[in-house]
Amino acid sequence: MESSKTYDFAVAWNWEYDREFIAMIQESFRLNNLSVLEIHAGNVEEIFAMIKKGMLQFRHFLDRASDEDESFQPLARYLLHKYRNSDAPVMRPINPLDLLSHAADKATMHMEFLAKNIDVPYTIIISPFNHKQEVEFTITELAKLGRPFIIKPANTTGGGIGVVMGAETLKEIIDARQFHKNDKYLLQETIKPIAFTGRRAWFRVFYAFGDIIPCWWDDVTHIYSPLSEEDERQLHLERLRNIAGEIHSVCQLDFFSTELVCTADRRFVTVDYVNEMCDMRLQSQIKDGVPDAIVQRIVSRMMEYAKVLS
Known part of the structure; x- marks a missing residue:
C-alpha cells in the first residue's frame, strides 16, 4: 500500500x-x-x-x-x-462546520448574546415567510424600533446580501421577506455612533486564535484604520476586547470578526454579531481591504x- x-x-x-x-x-x-x-x-x-x-x-x-x-x-x-x-x-x-452554521444564524446569536448580557440593538425576530406569511409583531413593537430601521435575513447576509438599510414602512418589511422565504428576518433599530476626534466610533474587532485585534471601521466608507494602543487607552475602548472575548465564549470559533458601535451614552453595542468568514483582502490591493499588517498578524497567529x- x-x-x-x-x-x-x-x-x-x-x-x-x-x-x-x-x-x-x-x-x-x-x-x-x-x-x-x-x-x-x-x-x-x-x-x-x-x-x-x-x-x-x-x-x-x-x-x-x-x-x-x-x-x-x-x-x-x-x-x-x-x-x-x-x-x-x-x-x-x-472553525468547525457545525459551529460555523450555528454562528451564522443571526437570530440564534441575538438570543444567545442577550442571555450573556452582550448589548445588542432592539430587535424583532420574525418567522420565515414560508412558515408564516403574516408578520408577527405589534404596532407598539414597530414603533419601538424607531425610524429608520434595518431589515436583515438571519442567515443570508454575507457581504450585506439581503440587508435593507434605512427602512421606514411595513411594506418594506413585507417586500424584503419575499427574497429569502425560508429564512427568519431581524428588524433592528439603527444604532448611531458617537464621534471621537472626528472619527465615527464604529469598530470591527477580529478574534484570531486568542488574539483580539480592534480596528476603526467606518460604516459609511468601509475603510479600516488600525486602533492604536494610545487611542484605545485614552478613549477608554478596552471594552471592545472584553466583548470580543465574550462573543468567542458564545460562538466558540477560532477566527471571526464582529462590529461594535460606541454610542453617545457610552454603550458598546454589537451590531454585526459574528462574521464567520472574514474578508481578508489587503488594503494595499483594495481601498476597503484590511490593513496589510493586521492580515499578517492574523496569519502569524494562525501559524x-x-x-x-x-
Whole structure:
C-alpha cells in the first residue's frame, strides 16, 4: 500500500481575492517549517478520494470555500464527521462546520448574546415567510424600533446580501421577506455612533486564535484604520476586547470578526454579531481591504496556533 502523506495545514479556497491571503499563509508557514496544502476546485475531488483511501491527511484544515461552492461540501462534511467521531482526531478543523452554521444564524446569536448580557440593538425576530406569511409583531413593537430601521435575513447576509438599510414602512418589511422565504428576518433599530476626534466610533474587532485585534471601521466608507494602543487607552475602548472575548465564549470559533458601535451614552453595542468568514483582502490591493499588517498578524497567529498543536 502506498504510504500516506501528512501536511501540517490545508486550506480550501475558491475566491480569487483570497490569493494574497493564501500567499501570506504559505510564506509564514514555510518560514516556520510547516507544510501547507492548497485545496481548490481543480483538485478537491482528487484530494477527497486520497483522504478516504488513507493516502493523505493534514493536521489542521481552514475551509474558505464550502460555504459558497457545493463541490467542497463533501470534503468539509467528511472531515467534520471524522473530527467529531474520533477519540483522538488527527485533523482539527479551524472553525468547525457545525459551529460555523450555528454562528451564522443571526437570530440564534441575538438570543444567545442577550442571555450573556452582550448589548445588542432592539430587535424583532420574525418567522420565515414560508412558515408564516403574516408578520408577527405589534404596532407598539414597530414603533419601538424607531425610524429608520434595518431589515436583515438571519442567515443570508454575507457581504450585506439581503440587508435593507434605512427602512421606514411595513411594506418594506413585507417586500424584503419575499427574497429569502425560508429564512427568519431581524428588524433592528439603527444604532448611531458617537464621534471621537472626528472619527465615527464604529469598530470591527477580529478574534484570531486568542488574539483580539480592534480596528476603526467606518460604516459609511468601509475603510479600516488600525486602533492604536494610545487611542484605545485614552478613549477608554478596552471594552471592545472584553466583548470580543465574550462573543468567542458564545460562538466558540477560532477566527471571526464582529462590529461594535460606541454610542453617545457610552454603550458598546454589537451590531454585526459574528462574521464567520472574514474578508481578508489587503488594503494595499483594495481601498476597503484590511490593513496589510493586521492580515499578517492574523496569519502569524494562525501559524503559531498550528505549530503548537502540530
